[in-house]
Amino acid sequence: xxxxxxxxxxxxxxxxxxxxxxxxxxxxxxxxxxxxxxxxxxxxxxxxxxxxxxxxxxxxxxxxxxxxxxxxxxxxxxxxxxxxxxxxxxxxxxxxxxxxxxxxxxxxxxxxxxxxxxxxxxxxxxxxxxxxxxxxxxxxxxxxxxxxxxxxxxxxxxxxxxxxxxxxxxxxxxxxxxxxxxxxxxxxxxxxxxxxxxxxxxxxxxxxxxxxxxxxxxxxxx
Amino acid sequence: xxxxxxxxxxxxxxxxxxxxxxxxxxxxxxxxxxxxxxxxxxxxxxxxxxxxxxxxxxxxxxxxxxxxxxxxxxxxxxxxxxxxxxxxxxxxxxxxxxxxxxxxxxxxxxxxxxxxxxxxxxxxxxxxxxxxxxxxxxxxxxxxxxxxxxxxxxxxxxxxxxxxxxxxxxxxxxxxxxxxxxxxxxxxxxxxxxxxxxxxxxxxxxxxxxxxxxxxxxxxxxxxxxxxxxxxxxxxxxxxxxxxxxxxxxxxxxxxxxxxxxxxxxxxxxxxxxxxxxxx
Amino acid sequence: xxxxxxxxxxxxxxxxxxxxxxxxxxxxxxxxxxxxxxxxxxxxxxxxxxxxxxxxxxxxxxxxxxxxxxxxxxxxxxxxxxxxxxxxxxxxxxxxxxxxxxxxxxxxxxxxxxxxxxxxxxxxxxxxxxxxxxxxxxxxxxxxxxxxxxxxxxxxxxxxxxxxxxxxxxxxxxxxxxxxxxxxxxxxxxxxxxxxxxxxxxxxxxxxxxxxxxxxxx
Numbered sequence: 001x002x003x004x005x006x007x008x009x010x011x012x013x014x015x016x017x018x019x020x021x022x023x024x025x026x027x028x029x030x031x032x033x034x035x036x037x038x039x040x041x042x043x044x045x046x047x048x049x050x051x052x053x054x055x056x057x058x059x060x061x062x063x064x065x066x067x068x069x070x071x072x073x074x075x076x077x078x079x080x081x082x083x084x085x086x087x088x089x090x091x092x093x094x095x096x097x098x099x100x101x102x103x104x105x106x107x108x109x110x111x112x113x114x115x116x117x118x119x120x121x122x123x124x125x126x127x128x129x130x131x132x133x134x135x136x137x138x139x140x141x142x143x144x145x146x147x148x149x150x151x152x153x154x155x156x157x158x159x160x161x162x163x164x165x166x167x168x169x170x171x172x173x174x175x176x177x178x179x180x181x182x183x184x185x186x187x188x189x190x191x192x193x194x195x196x197x198x199x200x201x202x203x204x205x206x207x208x209x210x211x212x213x214x215x216x217x218x219x220x221x222x
Numbered sequence: 223x224x225x226x227x228x229x230x231x232x233x234x235x236x237x238x239x240x241x242x243x244x245x246x247x248x249x250x251x252x253x254x255x256x257x258x259x260x261x262x263x264x265x266x267x268x269x270x271x272x273x274x275x276x277x278x279x280x281x282x283x284x285x286x287x288x289x290x291x292x293x294x295x296x297x298x299x300x301x302x303x304x305x306x307x308x309x310x311x312x313x314x315x316x317x318x319x320x321x322x323x324x325x326x327x328x329x330x331x332x333x334x335x336x337x338x339x340x341x342x343x344x345x346x347x348x349x350x351x352x353x354x355x356x357x358x359x360x361x362x363x364x365x366x367x368x369x370x371x372x373x374x375x376x377x378x379x380x381x382x383x384x385x386x387x388x389x390x391x392x393x394x395x396x397x398x399x400x401x402x403x404x405x406x407x408x409x410x411x412x413x414x415x416x417x418x419x420x421x422x423x424x425x426x427x428x429x430x431x432x433x434x435x436x437x438x439x440x441x442x443x444x445x446x447x448x449x450x451x452x453x454x455x456x457x458x459x460x461x462x463x464x465x466x467x468x469x470x471x472x473x474x475x476x477x478x479x480x481x482x483x484x485x486x487x488x489x490x491x492x493x494x495x496x497x498x499x500x501x502x
Numbered sequence: 503x504x505x506x507x508x509x510x511x512x513x514x515x516x517x518x519x520x521x522x523x524x525x526x527x528x529x530x531x532x533x534x535x536x537x538x539x540x541x542x543x544x545x546x547x548x549x550x551x552x553x554x555x556x557x558x559x560x561x562x563x564x565x566x567x568x569x570x571x572x573x574x575x576x577x578x579x580x581x582x583x584x585x586x587x588x589x590x591x592x593x594x595x596x597x598x599x600x601x602x603x604x605x606x607x608x609x610x611x612x613x614x615x616x617x618x619x620x621x622x623x624x625x626x627x628x629x630x631x632x633x634x635x636x637x638x639x640x641x642x643x644x645x646x647x648x649x650x651x652x653x654x655x656x657x658x659x660x661x662x663x664x665x666x667x668x669x670x671x672x673x674x675x676x677x678x679x680x681x682x683x684x685x686x687x688x689x690x691x692x693x694x695x696x697x698x699x700x701x702x703x704x705x706x707x708x709x710x711x712x713x714x715x716x717x718x719x720x
Binding site: 274280281285324402404 | 576578580587590665667676679680685
């Protein structure tokens with residue numbers, strides 16, 4: 001059997017594929033702020049050093065990090081309706097991605113926050129900064145700067161993970177591809193092309209993050 | 223000294239890189255058989271069946287494949303004098319599985335439709351069912367258009383997908399899942415309000431919820447299932463057709479139908495528009 | 503056909519769990535071999551090999567695991583060497599693990615001070631010996647925590663094999679929720695099983711990390 005590669009099906013549907021890319025970017029770019037917001041909020045709470053909330057955050061992190069994303073998203077999408085919460089596939093995907101990403105980002109950010117030495121905080125106190133100011137300027141921003149590379153590769157990983165949301169019919173690139181496959185039966189060609197598109201997107205995102213870093217985290221801080 | 227070291231480094235790296243590939247190749251075998259002779263020589267016929275669609279193809283209590291398709295597959299292997307190896311698969315992936323030679327043939331509850339006949343070779347039908355729209359009892363659906371405003375779940379690429387997509391405007395909210403289990407779950411959990419189904423879904427639902435809230439709304443068509451192979455496998459196709467005739471005549475197929483569907487065997491059509499039963 | 507959740511169903515879950523473990527083990531072992539090769543290529547000093555290894559890593563790190571599974575799984579079929587789904591899926595995970603472990607171990611190898619390599623060279627210790635007895639043992643120690651972290655990722659990643667129809671733990675969960683019609687319960691159980699497998703590993707990894715890294719005094 002010599003398999004004849006035929007990319008005409010792919011070429012004929014380039015519009016759908018392009019739209020799929022946009023949907024994937026949309027989904028992941030919406031999930032990223034959710035991730036960051038949850039993680040920063042968790043940092044704030046952790047600063048209080050209060051036992052119950054610390055334990056809660058730790059438990060959340062452990063549960064999310066030690067179960068597969070596929071199971072998490074199924075749980076959100078198929079499980080929650082039984083307690084009366086029905087989420088749209090896209091909303092479920094954004095929430096699942098946001099929560100999943102947050103668990104990893106909390107760990108990353110925690111390492112950054114812990115790297116801020118006690119002396120700096122004391123210096124901030126000595127300068128008469130308010131606690132919120134200390135958190136924002138002395139703890140959070142340097143921490144973000146330290147962990148920026150790790151955090152952004154986590155974000156790119158989040159974009160790649162969004163492909164799993166296709167299994168609950170969220171509109172994104174892999175789902176578009178699967179629908180095309182069902183029509184054209186050219187599974188290999190389509191998935192091959194889609195993998196290439198993901199590669200381009202992750203490359204593009206890493207360039208974008210590098211640019212953001214140059215603008216907002218250049219040292220000395222503006 | 224330098225160049226010697228250099229060479230050794232290349233060889234070490236090269237070997238290390240190839241090692242896993244070599245291991246993979248060792249354990250591999252020839253691709254999907256082209257002829258009956260090849261299957262007989264191998265002693266095993268690989269049959270693709272669904273694993274989440276009771277009573278057609280599903281896993282029994284001990285995790286083994288069971289159902290209508292599996293029983294027919296067993297009959298077929300017995301007549302061929304080989305062992306049957308069942309490969310469980312999803313609806314969405316089944317055509318790719320036979321086209322890429324993962325299995326020799328599909329007994330995967332695959333409806334005989336012209337779009338598919340362009341890709342795979344069907345035999346004559348060995349089973350039949352009705353393709354229906356299933357929804358809550360309260361829902362008023364008399365024609366397909368009545369369902370245009372609902373969230374509808376289907377298996378991607380399935381017969382229901384084809385029928386519903388054709389019948390509704392582009393704006394309809396049709397959600398295409400990977401497999402039957404996801405579709406059924408979506409209906410039960412209320413993620414969708416109606417689903418493209420078949421008559422056996424109804425059987426299962428009635429069994430688990432005797433007073434369930436779902437009912438059959440529309441019948442799209444009578445679907446006939448054939449065995450699918452890669453196109454061009456002439457002697458395999460001829461042999462399978464002869465076999466289907468044989469088990470129909472002997473009553474063996476009717477027994478399988480009685481066991482799983484609890485109905486007499488339907489009268490199979492002798493030809494389906496756009497779907498040849500033999501290699502052209 | 504339609505059943506409640508009984509011993510037979512738990513037995514199915516157990517079998518699914520074993521498949522998940524088997525798939526993870528095979529992927530991790532062969533991926534370890536491949537990863538070592540990739541890491542060595544990536545640091546060997548030969549431009550062409552380094553580029554090749556870098557590209558290999560980038561491709562597998564820049565695309566979703568799900569797509570890698572699809573491509574390797576269906577692609578192998580097209581090469582006219584059909585094999586059981588189990589081997590095809592294993593190969594897909596092997597490639598993935600090779601790339602990720604290769605990148606982790608590259609980092610560890612490069613974190614060994616360059617001076618050690620130079621000293622070894624000056625003493626006339628050739629490449630194999632130098633790697634085997636000087637660089638790799640130290641690199642191994644550094645790389646253990648992220649390697650274990652990846653193992654956890656890999657175990658969770660095997661759940662994606664469910665989407666191409668491989669009956670491991672996740673897919674067993676889907677099948678069971680389909681014949682029991684109790685998705686919430688089933689997914690909770692499946693999630694719990696993954697947690698029981700992964701959590702001790704995560705903790706082990708973190709404990710090692712803490713032991714290795716100098717304590718940051720607060």
